Amino acid sequence: MLYQRRIPDNQIVSAKLELQLRGGRYAGVGTQLLGIVGLGGAALYSVETVYLVGWAISLLVLNLWWSRRINQTLLANRHFSQRPTVLNELVAYSLVTGAIWAATLIALDSYLSDLIFYICVMCVAIISVVNIAVSVVIRSAYLAQLVFSLGATAMWLAWQVDERPFNAGFSVLLVALMAFLIVTSEWMSKSFSEMVETSLERAAMSKDLASLTDSLKTRNLQLQDARKQLAQQATIDEMTGLRNRRGVNIIINDELGRVKRAQLPVSLIVLDVDHFKAYNDNYGHPAGDQVLQRIATVMLEMTNRSGEFAARMGGEEFAMFFPTMRLAAALEIAEKVRAGVSNLGISHEKSPTAEYVTVSIGVVSCVPDWDLEFDQILQAADDAMYESKVSGRNRVTAGELASNGSSDKTA
Numbered sequence: 001m002l003y004q005r006r007i008p009d010n011q012i013v014s015a016k017l018e019l020q021l022r023g024g025r026y027a028g029v030g031t032q033l034l035g036i037v038g039l040g041g042a043a044l045y046s047v048e049t050v051y052l053v054g055w056a057i058s059l060l061v062l063n064l065w066w067s068r069r070i071n072q073t074l075l076a077n078r079h080f081s082q083r084p085t086v087l088n089e090l091v092a093y094s095l096v097t098g099a100i101w102a103a104t105l106i107a108l109d110s111y112l113s114d115l116i117f118y119i120c121v122m123c124v125a126i127i128s129v130v131n132i133a134v135s136v137v138i139r140s141a142y143l144a145q146l147v148f149s150l151g152a153t154a155m156w157l158a159w160q161v162d163e164r165p166f167n168a169g170f171s172v173l174l175v176a177l178m179a180f181l182i183v184t185s186e187w188m189s190k191s192f193s194e195m196v197e198t199s200l201e202r203a204a205m206s207k208d209l210a211s212l213t214d215s216l217k218t219r220n221l222q223l224q225d226a227r228k229q230l231a232q233q234a235t236i237d238e239m240t241g242l243r244n245r246r247g248v249n250i251i252i253n254d255e256l257g258r259v260k261r262a263q264l265p266v267s268l269i270v271l272d273v274d275h276f277k278a279y280n281d282n283y284g285h286p287a288g289d290q291v292l293q294r295i296a297t298v299m300l301e302m303t304n305r306s307g308e309f310a311a312r313m314g315g316e317e318f319a320m321f322f323p324t325m326r327l328a329a330a331l332e333i334a335e336k337v338r339a340g341v342s343n344l345g346i347s348h349e350k351s352p353t354a355e356y357v358t359v360s361i362g363v364v365s366c367v368p369d370w371d372l373e374f375d376q377i378l379q380a381a382d383d384a385m386y387e388s389k390v391s392g393r394n395r396v397t398a399g400e401l402a403s404n405g406s407s408d409k410t411a
C-alpha cells in the first residue's frame, strides 16, 4: 500500500495564509499603487488636485500600514498561532480596499466626463483582474474585494442607469466579469490548495522518513552492540571469566603469527587440578566450582601484559599463554601459580597427595617455526603436565616439542 500522510486542515490553512502574506504582501500593495496611479491620472484634470492627492495619500497610508502589519504577523508567527484572527483581518482589509475603490468611483461620478468615468471603471475592473493572481490563495479575501469593488460598482451603475449612456452595458459587463472571476478564482484556489497540501505531505513524509532512518540507525547500533556482547560471551567462560577454548582459537593464530614473524619465543603453561573428582565427591559440585574460580583468580594475576592470557580449556584444565617469554621466566610463573594455588589453603581431605587443593603443571617454551600449530604446543604442555601428575602431582614439569619448533631449554 502506498504510504500517505494526512495533513490536518488547520495546517493547510496556516500554510496558505503564510503563502498569501509572504508572496502577496508587496504584490498586493503594488496592485493598489497601480490603481491609484491609473485612476488618479485619469481623473487628474477633472477633480481638484488637493482632493485627489488627499485620496491617494490616504489609500497609500492604509496600504503601507497594512503591509507593516503583515510583516509583524509573519515575524511573530501569528498566522500559525492566531490563524482565525489573521484570516479575519485579511478578509476585512480586502473588503475595505474593495469598498474604497467602489466609493471612489461613486464619489467621482458627478465630476467626470463619460469617457473618463468609464476609464476609471475599467481601472477598478483591471485591479480586480490583477488581484486574482495576487490574493486568490485565500479565496474568501479575494471574493470580499471583488464583491465590494466590482459588485458595488455594478449596482451603482444599474441604479444610475439613466445618468450615463453606457451605465447599463457596463453594469452587465461588470457582473459578467465578476461571474467569470468567481469561477476562475474557485478553480485557481483549488489548484493552490492541492499544491500546498502536496508540498506539506512531502515535507511531513520526508520528516517521517528522517526519523525512521534515525531510529533504524539507533536500532542498528543496538544490534551491533548486542552482537558484540554475544560474540564476547561466546568466547568467555561464564564461571571463571577466563577465555574459553573458542576464545583461545579466535586469537591464538594472530598471537602466534606475531611471534613467528619476529622469531621470538613463546611459552605455554597447562595446569590441572589434582584429585578434583575426589574433591567434588567430598565437598559437592558447587564447592568445586568455587575452587575453579579461585584458581582462575590466581592465573589472572599472572597474565596482565599485552598478548598474555589465561584460559579454561575445559573441565578442570587451564592454560596460560605468554608471547615473547623464555622457559626460565615461564617456569618461574608456573611455580608462582602452583604455590599460589597451594597457598590458597583450600582443604582437600580426600587428596592422597596433599592437605590442600593443588595443581599439576606442564610448561613448554619454543621459538615456533612457520608450520607449528598451537595444538602441537598444547599437546607438549599437556604431556609435561601429565608427567607432573605421574611423578607425584603438585609440581611443575618443563616439556619438549616433538618437532617443528626449537624447544627453548634455557632455564
Ligand SMILES: Nc1nc2c(ncn2[C@@H]2O[C@H](COP(=O)(O)OP(=O)(O)OP(=O)(O)O)[C@@H](O)[C@H]2O)c(=O)[nH]1
Binding pocket: 272, 273, 274, 275, 276, 277, 278, 280, 284, 285, 286, 287, 288, 289, 292, 314, 315, 316, 389
Ligand atoms: N565442580 C566442577 N567440577 C568439574 C567441572 N568440570 C569438570 N569437573 C570435574 O573434574 C573432575 C575431573 O576428574 P578427573 O579427570 O578424573 O581427574 P581428577 O579427579 O582431577 O584426578 P587427576 O587429574 O588425576 O588428579 C570430574 O569429577 C569432573 O566432574 C566444573 O565445571 N565444576
